[in-house]
Amino acid sequence: MKSAGELLFLPLGGSGEIGMNLNLYQYDGKWLMVDLGITFADATLPGVEVLMPDPTYIVERRDQLLGIVLTHAHEDHLGAVQYLWPLLECPVYATPFSAAILRAKLNGSPFADRVPIVEVPLGGRLKLGPFDITFMSITHSIPEGNALAIRTPAGNILHTGDWKLDPDPQLGAPTNPDEFIAFGRAGVLALVCDSTNVFQPGRSGSEGEVFESLRELVDGRSGRIAITSFASHLARIRTLARIARLFGREPVLVGRSLWRTVAAGREAGYLDDFPNFVGDAEGAYLAPDKVLLICTGCQGEPRAAMARIASENHPNIVLETGDTAIFSSKVIPGNERSIAVVQNRLVEKGVEVIGESDHFVHVSGHPARDELADMYGWIRPRIAIPVHGEARHLAEHVLLAKSFQTPEALAPQNGTVIRLAPGPATIVDRVKVGRLALDGDRLIPTESEIIRDRRRMASSGHIVATIVLTERDELAATPRIATAGITNGADSSGSNAEATLGLALGEDILRMPGSVRRDDHRLEEAVRRTLRTHVKNHTSKKPAMRIEIVRLGEQTAQGSAGSKAKRP
Numbered sequence: 051m052k053s054a055g056e057l058l059f060l061p062l063g064g065s066g067e068i069g070m071n072l073n074l075y076q077y078d079g080k081w082l083m084v085d086l087g088i089t090f091a092d093a094t095l096p097g098v099e100v101l102m103p104d105p106t107y108i109v110e111r112r113d114q115l116l117g118i119v120l121t122h123a124h125e126d127h128l129g130a131v132q133y134l135w136p137l138l139e140c141p142v143y144a145t146p147f148s149a150a151i152l153r154a155k156l157n158g159s160p161f162a163d164r165v166p167i168v169e170v171p172l173g174g175r176l177k178l179g180p181f182d183i184t185f186m187s188i189t190h191s192i193p194e195g196n197a198l199a200i201r202t203p204a205g206n207i208l209h210t211g212d213w214k215l216d217p218d219p220q221l222g223a224p225t226n227p228d229e230f231i232a233f234g235r236a237g238v239l240a241l242v243c244d245s246t247n248v249f250q251p252g253r254s255g256s257e258g259e260v261f262e263s264l265r266e267l268v269d270g271r272s273g274r275i276a277i278t279s280f281a282s283h284l285a286r287i288r289t290l291a292r293i294a295r296l297f298g299r300e301p302v303l304v305g306r307s308l309w310r311t312v313a314a315g316r317e318a319g320y321l322d323d324f325p326n327f328v329g330d331a332e333g334a335y336l337a338p339d340k341v342l343l344i345c346t347g348c349q350g351e352p353r354a355a356m357a358r359i360a361s362e363n364h365p366n367i368v369l370e371t372g373d374t375a376i377f378s379s380k381v382i383p384g385n386e387r388s389i390a391v392v393q394n395r396l397v398e399k400g401v402e403v404i405g406e407s408d409h410f411v412h413v414s415g416h417p418a419r420d421e422l423a424d425m426y427g428w429i430r431p432r433i434a435i436p437v438h439g440e441a442r443h444l445a446e447h448v449l450l451a452k453s454f455q456t457p458e459a460l461a462p463q464n465g466t467v468i469r470l471a472p473g474p475a476t477i478v479d480r481v482k483v484g485r486l487a488l489d490g491d492r493l494i495p496t497e498s499e500i501i502r503d504r505r506r507m508a509s510s511g512h513i514v515a516t517i518v519l520t521e522r523d524e525l526a527a528t529p530r531i532a533t534a535g536i537t538n539g540a541d542s543s544g545s546n547a548e549a550t551l552g553l554a555l556g557e558d559i560l561r562m563p564g565s566v567r568r569d570d571h572r573l574e575e576a577v578r579r580t581l582r583t584h585v586k587n588h589t590s591k592k593p594a595m596r597i598e599i600v601r602l603g604e605q606t607a608q609g610s611a612g613s614k615a616k617r618p
Contacts, residue, residue: 057076058467058478059075070102091487100488101488102134118142118143119183120144133493172194181200183200188213191286195211208431213244230428241426248446253421264411276369278347279378465480465481466479506592512534513536513596517529529555531548533551558580
């Protein structure tokens, strides 16, 4: 890729989707990475919970990678560092709260002591090769949201990260417009900006307003009150704890990730004036009207605290008739079903459930249209590059930017190489992108054969056929068939379906030419075809298959590599 004198922008994740952010800037042969996050898998990826961008493109150029700069501590911006850093082996730069969260995530990993985490003070500045970077504090739904003012010889960039304009954030200071106006006056080539709420009119609302609304909800209730929100939302955790104290209740943390957030908050100095929280084992012995349970699981995650409580399998906490459960969060698209399952279980137990559709219990951490208008008015960029949104968000953001008289606007996709300078903003190349799935303790591509087989098994079942042949290439026994997710044990005549299928397959094999039976590879393919035909005729399904060929005596010279000779 030619790059002399060019300033390039390349997203490998987070453009055309919400989550899994990985953004790259390049100048003078040097690369800067902004954020390295994860997203969460859905039912289309069986057995997988965590996804992250495939960093192969930059891994191949890691000798040119100056470092990873983190804008804030949300999972979709730093959650992949603990998995992908060994492929990159570069310094990581973050403000104190994000650094504390990252250290906690790395704790116990075999490379934790090798990761050079460089703490940058709020409003701090650092120089990495041709990139001169200032961290500009901006409000978000987590402490220490940072926009990055990136100065280069080819022009200045403002990379907003995730942000909003909250006049009363409850934790940390409000955004200072003067800093952004001053940067805008210096001349900004490109604004790379959050698009999540581009369709929302007005403003996103304030955390201070949520405090007042939740206080009114809690006032006068006598039973247990359990409130779930995003575990990283330290301001909301502090809000709930303050409300608990106002009404003589103990703030009880239920969920390990909440404790990690609180520990990071204390390490960064945000909870110095706040008393200790109560653990769920201790909170279980308090009177119902003396507890306010702060729980993980606002998105219905099956292993989180609220789901376990609803299913009556939490070791310490129960909810029952007369208690209240408040979901102080938005419903992330795709999570509607899992949230409904948890809420319905709670209602069946006699618990009153309150969510965003019933009451004002949450504000977004992303800018609505009036806030975007403010940002464009402050920065006045020549180029708008919307990120952090699905295709429809990015397209709408392009139109909005043009309505603010921004001369140029481009909606990137993951893998598009955009030349910001010199000349007009232009897509100059496309690179291969993909997703990696965390499968146990290994990373595999989401389009790998492993995932394809799981999808096939989940939708159409699985067959294992074992064929035993003599030294003369004749059947030593009827093929043995084992199925999962295909038969109920008996076919329409009442016979064992697997045995019937084995008999039919045996007859097919006997009719095959000797040349096919002598060659394991040809035999395997022939068996696969005939099995697929038998199953399709009865179920219209195409199951995953494994064919095992066992030869008594010596293996034939033409046997496939996967077949092993077994002596009697």
